Amino acid sequence: MFKGNLQLKLGNFTLNSGEFQFESTGVTVLFGRSGSGKSTLLRALSGLDRATRGQLMFHDEPWQMGKQARPVEQRDIGFVFQTAALLPGKTVQSNLDYAIKRVPKSRAQGPSFEEISQRVGITHLLPRSVDNLSGGERQRVAIARALLARPRVLMMDEPLSALDWRAKTELLALIESVIADYQIPTLYITHAPIEVERLANRVVFMADGRITSIETLAEATTRIDSPLFTEEGPVSVLHGTLGTVDQDGLLPFTASTTPNSPPVFTFWLNRTEHHTAPAQNSQARLRILARDVALAREQVDGISMLNQIPATIQRIEVDAAANRQAVFLTLHDGQTLIAELSSRSVQALALKPEQAVFALVKTAALLDS
């Protein structure tokens, strides 16, 4: 649990967070445009800036009380910066040793060094100098180093922003699985909605140096005016389980209400080259653009769309400016899927709340999950 109210003035920029309180479990994403104060808030939360003022409690531990601050060295945080911030001229191993040597006995537990370096994919890099690594490799080392510091909170400040597209995709998948498996409370900064949808349990929205709202991911993606939605329009995020690839190369993504009951829906996904092979039966998120979802009143035969999911209309919101309407659907396990339709289609189908419909989603639209 983080609770407080922080101020920090850096040059011309002033952070004045306002009162806030949020759970520390899972992933909390700080989201906002550049210049909204995300990084400044994270610096204030971490204690890296001495000019921080205000109050901050981590669980029942005071981290900031006016000018008094608990030193960063005693906060047990792991930090991953935009640049990897490794010690130049040293090997990967000695960079990791720097963190390991300084872990107090009371916190020296958790996954082994071998497991972490294997998991993060840097075992073969250990004897190499960090000066000769690629951007993606450097950031992997930085992630391993932060994990090996045995943090109570992992803080990541746009860790993917300096990477190319391929390294970004690989590292996002890595970060997603590592923080889920090791159960480390994480604060994560990004301005990319796709990273929010993949990682977040809750979102702290920021603008003009203050926190505008704190919402769960479900809340943040089920309002049409969400700051997460860009020119791509509304996006739904479904939680489910990935199965095994079938003989046609399609990957099933299912959700059930209880572990052994038959699935309430199955999406068939295309495997793609850049898709890092997911572990079988692993928990995953599926990101679906509302404009890629069509609606039918009954199941449709003679159509190439494989994904036809039964659902009930929850509500319909009108975006008058674009002459489009967002239809919020409840799937049978309670998750929300959004379909974006033209006003004419909504009228022609006579769609209204509580009506049962089928959501049609093109397989091709599910590439980037």
Add this chain to the structure above:
Amino acid sequence: MQVFGYPLDVDPILLTLEVAGITTLALLIIGTPIAWALSQMRSRARIFLEALVALPLVLPPTVLGFYLIIALNPNGEIAHFLKSLGYDGQLTFNKLGLIIGSVIYSLPFTVQPIMAAFEALPTQIVDAARTMRASFFDRFFTVIVPLARQGFLVGSVLTFAHTVGEFGVVLMVGGNIEGQTRTVSIAIFDHVESFEYAEAHLLSIIMVIFSLLVLMFVYALNRKLQIKQA
């Protein structure tokens, strides 16, 4: 000692190296905290303090020497303080006074390069060390000094070379006492005054070669120590 048939007086050379060496060590110990404090300062007092540190660069050495003679006089505060610590020599016209004078005279040559290196530190690397629980002294010696090593190198070599080359302050504070305060630069002046051009030549050419070698060493090492930017 005879070189090319001329007598070479080794004492001034040894004395010069000793004074310059001690001054450099003393200034690394005194100058580093000053450089760090200045580099971290955000207040307006910094402008005054930076100017104060740079003052020996522009002041005529005679001005510095004059105030030093007054400050170091046997009845002054500094002499009394040293006496209370058990030192019963005098400060003017001896080696200790010479070293004190050199420390003040060469201060900017130590502080400025080290301060510039501290200001150019990649803050994220230092911050990363803090999040890995490195205390101030821990990260200072394990991260900051290695990253600022070029500043330390340039600072100490410039300080050493500048102290070797000082003249005015030495003459004012130290006088010209053989084996005590007669450094190479004073010895050369002395030889020229007494028309001993051969001896002056010998010491002068040694200084030229020494200075050239020192500078070449700095440039070579500077290149080798370059930190690769990723």
